[in-house]
Amino acid sequence: MHVLTILDHPDTNSFSSAIAREFCAGAETAGHTTELADLHAENFDPRWSLADIESGRSGQVPDDILAEQDRIGRADAIGFVFPLFWWGMPAMTKGWIDRVWSWGWAYDQLDDPEKSLQRSRTGILLVPAGARSDEMQELGYTAAIEKAWIDGTFGSFGFTKRELVLLNGSKGSSKRRQDLLRRAHSPGASLEDIA
Numbered sequence: 001m002h003v004l005t006i007l008d009h010p011d012t013n014s015f016s017s018a019i020a021r022e023f024c025a026g027a028e029t030a031g032h033t034t035e036l037a038d039l040h041a042e043n044f045d046p047r048w049s050l051a052d053i054e055s056g057r058s059g060q061v062p063d064d065i066l067a068e069q070d071r072i073g074r075a076d077a078i079g080f081v082f083p084l085f086w087w088g089m090p091a092m093t094k095g096w097i098d099r100v101w102s103w104g105w106a107y108d109q110l111d112d113p114e115k116s117l118q119r120s121r122t123g124i125l126l127v128p129a130g131a132r133s134d135e136m137q138e139l140g141y142t143a144a145i146e147k148a149w150i151d152g153t154f155g156s157f158g159f160t161k162r163e164l165v166l167l168n169g170s171k172g173s174s175k176r177r178q179d180l181l182r183r184a185h186s187p188g189a190s191l192e193d194i195a
Helices: 015-029 050-058 063-074 093-098 131-136 141-156 174-189
Strands: 002-007 033-038 077-081 120-131 159-168
Touching: 002 015, 002 063, 015 033, 015 077, 015 120, 015 174, 033 063, 033 174, 050 131, 120 141, 120 174, 131 141, 141 159, 159 174
Parallel strands: 002 033, 002 077, 077 120, 120 159
Antiparallel strands: none
């Protein structure tokens, strides 16, 4: 299988970057090929604009979006790595989703609201979070995030298998961070072809 990992963090030395590398290493250990899309390093423009709307009307898809859609077309599984910001995803990830997973390419939902125009894939979200897992669960944040992302956003992407891996305590001790890096390796190593 070919695994595409989308990384959203401006610092290549960040913990999120380390998580992305571990996930890719896990996938490679299992014999999969990997591709890392570092959105900041590649200067992806996340701003959804009138030009994007007009391209949807005309069918003239911008070159930067075609390149991202080609990447997705090669992938059998897609991992997303970004830090939890204000109980949501950072702007770069959100903009990448808004611009790349466009109406008419990723979904149309006119006949079947549960059907994606994309083929079946696995989608894994690896999300470092400073908050403790028990706090997030007690306050309802974990359930809200799962509902919004797993059932909502990523439910329209053809991800037959969807998994959210919250890496709580990412601002903790060195030992805690090493444990989280090991946790990030495991989903890559256990990927199975669902096609």
